[in-house]
Amino acid sequence: MASLLHFSFIPSSSSSSSCSSSSLFSAFHSRSPVSSPARIRTGVRCNVMEPLKFMNGKPTLLNGEAALPSVLSSRVQLENVISKNDTRLRIFSGTANPALSQEIACYMGLELGKIKIKRFADGEIYVQLQESVRGCDVYLVQPTCPPANENLMELLIMIDACRRASAKNITAVIPYFGYARADRKTQGRESIAAKLVANLITEAGANRVLACDLHSGQSMGYFDIPVDHVYGQPVILDYLASKTICSDDLVVVSPDVGGVARARAFAKKLSDAPLAIVDKRRHGHNVAEVMNLIGDVKGKVAVMVDDMIDTAGTIAKGAALLHQEGAREVYACTTHAVFR
8 A cells, every 4th residue: 555655856956967065975975985075076966866765655754844864855845746545544354344344444435454364274363464554553443243262363463463563553443342241250250351351452562442332331441551432322323213203202221230321321312211121130141031120111112222132132031021011112222233
């Protein structure tokens, strides 16, 4: 993606063919033996026969001037020499969701960076960047959707490859951040895997993380680098608005106690709709049993809001309970559909 930059050197009328200053000659030929001033005046010509070439984007600018020798900087014209397609922003895609990466690049008006990712016979992952990223801002789009371990390891190796290629900034774009549910200890002798994954991403060399609808906001505190947390709420709100549902008929339902804060924030966006909570009991991981409903949903349109659907056990049993309690319609709105 590096482009060829053409600089035009326009000599003045007084020095169109040669430079008569001995200091100019010594600046360019400081290591050459000089025997007499006469040789200085005739031994150097300032005409530039070939355009300068920069393989890694734009030339470095210092205080608005090109970083060239001072004797030449006044003769350089930077207007209309930098290609509009040249940029120091690079977007690379992993193998987790290349369609999403392509859509992001198209929206930005860029092309995806060239990268080679393959797996050896024993399952090892090999990553090689096919273009220079030296001094560039690199964005790596790689959600940790199933298979979570494979995609997470691939992301770490991509980050390491960019760091060793002298990228200026590396941003890990992780729409779905895996292991976010393991954000605290609910029983003895449990791991907090969310903190472990945050440490791995940081140590691999990422400078920033961009995630969408984390399972809990406290996961941002596990990182020692900046985290940009974006929400899928506007997309869901636009969809509900297209259904032209009367605001008096809406009730927002949290599928569990842990999602009350998320549901309350969502309800405020829907004309401060009333809130209901599904009380559930878990007998094990990915196993949910609905026990009770807190709130009134009779004759109303219930909107269940959650961050992800894994086995859909919580959503399915919650919807059954809402219909049992007299809800007219039930909408399940989630950001991450990670079930297979």
